[in-house]
Amino acid sequence: MIMLPEIGHYFLILAMLFALALAILPMLGYWQRNAILLAAAKPLTYVMMALTCASFLILAIAFARDDFSILYVSQNSNSLLPIWYKVSAVWGGHEGSLLLWITILTLWASLVAYKSETLPNSTGPVVLSVLGVVATGFLAFILFTSSPFIRLLPDQPVDGVDLNPLLQDIGLIIHPPMLYMGYVGFSVAFAFAIAALITGNLNASWARWARPWTNVSWAFLTLGIALGSWWAYYELGWGGWWFWDPVENASLMPWLAGTALIHSLAVTEKRGVFKSWTVLLAIFTFSLSLLGTFLVRSGVLTSVHAFASDPTRGVFILALLVIIIGSSLFLYALRASQVKSQVSFGLTGRESWLLINNILLTILTLTVLLGTLYPLIFDAFDLGKISVGAPYFNAVFSPIALLLIVFMGIAPLAKWHSTKGALLWRMAWLPALLAVTLSALVFTFHTFDAYLWLSFAIALWLVLMCVRDWLDKVLSARQSLWQRARKLPRHYYGMQLAHMGVAVSLIGVIFVSMNSTETIVRMAPGDRVTLGSYEFEFLGTRHVEGPNYTADTGVINVYQDGVVIAQMLPQKRLYKARQQMMTEAALNPGFTRDLYISLGEPLANGAWGVRIYIKSFVRWIWLGGLLMMAGGLLAAWDKRYRRKIGA
Amino acid sequence: MKKILFFIPFLVFVALGVVFYQQLGKDTEYMPSALVGKNVPEFKLVNMESDTVVSNGDMPNEPYLLNFWATWCPSCSAEHAYLGELAEQGVNIVGVDYKDEPPAAKKWLAERGNPYSLVLLDEMGRFGVDMGITGAPETFVVSAEGKILYRHQGVVDAEVWENLLKEHMQ
């Protein structure tokens, strides 16, 4: 048992060698038309996966057994930590989260290997080989700069530093794995695109193979981002749900590019146009995933989420980025310029609407990228140190996103190649009218704000257009509504669900910004405060001992119409090992509103600074995220992806 | 002409890579120590062994290292063995147990050996603030007259000692 970490380290070295073989042999096999080398791809992938999984498991065991002789364990765990946090502490720091990253990559690669039956003979191995290149790079990165298995012998610490208290939370147990499933999943679409460039088969078929993979990764990334936002909401103690923090932007950018990719893959598959653009987008999406890793890990940007950062690691990741992205873009420049798209596309067809979708999503991605990197570029030219705050992102992002959502209502109705204006008008006039009126009605109960009114109208427009489209499809035939509804393919329902999800999130965002109230007050025991239709009574605090912290718990009764509807218990915790203060907010969730209370600092005479928020419809933001995720999965599950297809 | 268009993504990426490279290693939170060349700030701290109060006048009358450490700090355990070697070579090291619990600190020194001629308890981290430290471990070279000659952030090992600290100890 005592040698287990060394075995884990050894497994990682072996995994890197197998990854290297996977990166080289099938490629050689492809150039030399050698079937044996090509056939090696699958077993190599499986062995690489087994090795990384075993080494991940060994690290998890080390955490569970409190093996503080391992530096990484001693920095991220503590004997008092509850067991589930010990396990999630595996990815609580830099080294372990990279190990999680690579483990997920090899799992994805194995899944591709397992499903590669439906691919033409040479494509599968080349795809796996591209994944092997990525895996080699990251395994080398782990081994040379950030191995989680480094020992602290003989001076083993008595106890660990503890997991950062911010990360001791259920949301953080599942957030990183989901996020990484998404990030890393885009490597599959990337590998398909590179394989298409290498083999020269830049026809519609690669798009068809890549589509379900892209959908599933996108669904995971959506869930990951939603979880991250939910975590930040209740854990950071002031009820914000998006901060435009570099780390959040790092996950948003691949999401935006991935969304564009999903749509552009559809056009390429169905109509054979935008071929080279789609390949570029696949490269772009995965590059942004890598860039996200780089930005978070290298310390070039500081952020509230920042893990220990280190320039040598930065140089290594940068080198990796240059090799992977640089060579992909170079290959793209050489190969894609030879592609000619013969099929021209119709100006009024669905492809044009999706082109607008792609343009807008790309612009959104670039604005976020610019905002995130602007401080860097500014500093690089010695213009000073700056920060680009949330106002920039809100000012730029929201109008473009709203415009995008307007088009989202139209595109599903449009026909491929060409759409008659009369048809669009017939379908759209009623939803447009209804949306504008209903939105205006809602605002008669509230102070009028033109921008919010417009946003709400757009959200309603999207919902109504989705419904209109569905009705049009199920009512147009003679069969019964139920029969028709069942016959519509899964990918259609997937799309509808995801679009509805966007509308639901948008409604959440609008109401949170329009209808939320908050107050920051000084409350002594017995004090009452009225906010909205609620009254809050502060009864005082009591002392609580947790497993690895001590806390002051505020006791607050909430009254509505004179009746107590809830008792809320916000906490101020002091984590012993790190001597770190943490605010644990109290939440009273609801479908249309959340009550949110967090304790500030103790003031004189038993009084405390208390923040109270009423957040309207805030849950809808994440509910929308769940709908989008479900939509992405449903679309990937469509029957037609499971048929075998020729080259 | 059209071919050049396809090289644009590549070129943009190369430019970005150059910017990133320049940024690496720039410490975004660098705080210069203005204390170098000045005297150690006034302090009154408890001596861990004797439980007596120690102040500036009680410090060694020869050049010494002032080392901030804590039991919660893995990097401190990494440098501990080397501090022991230095102490054997006759280097005078004063330890400041920073934001720590005294029983844990005593246990730690009992188990691993005590390289310090004097251990001061800075449980609240007040002295650390006065010295402008940003974390542990940090080590200062202080002259016999109590003047701060050099500051080092991070682990002290043979290389750091030979190249950075030793020259200030004369």
Place this chain on the structure above:
Amino acid sequence: MHPVRKKRMITIAVILVILAAAIGLVMYALSQNINLFYSPTQIAQGEAPHNVTIRAGGMVVEGSVERHSETLDVAFSVTDYQHNVRIQYTGILPDLFREGQGIVAQGKLNENGVLIASEVLAKHDEEYMPPEVTDALEKAKAQ
């Protein structure tokens, strides 16, 4: 005009219009919303503008934190060990705000050189883990 060429012209025109609008929006938003960082020394030497949102950071000076007993007003000084800047804030300070911690405040300077902060951010980690440490550990491992 040839229909294919016409189609292409329209496509390119639409892309250019959207792109131009987006660039305009970005330029405008950037000119409004970037906040320069100033050190206490720079502020003391009068390099920082007044009544413009800026960021300032440094270590919170020992004993400088003053709280109003009845409201949530708080004032403190930050230093870069050469100069100090006084900061005023109303509200609840972050958990990691402590004397001696590095913090960054965002706000506007008033006529008296006091920063009226709208936001105070504290550093999230206390442990110092510079690159040399990793090197040292690597070496320890290699032996």
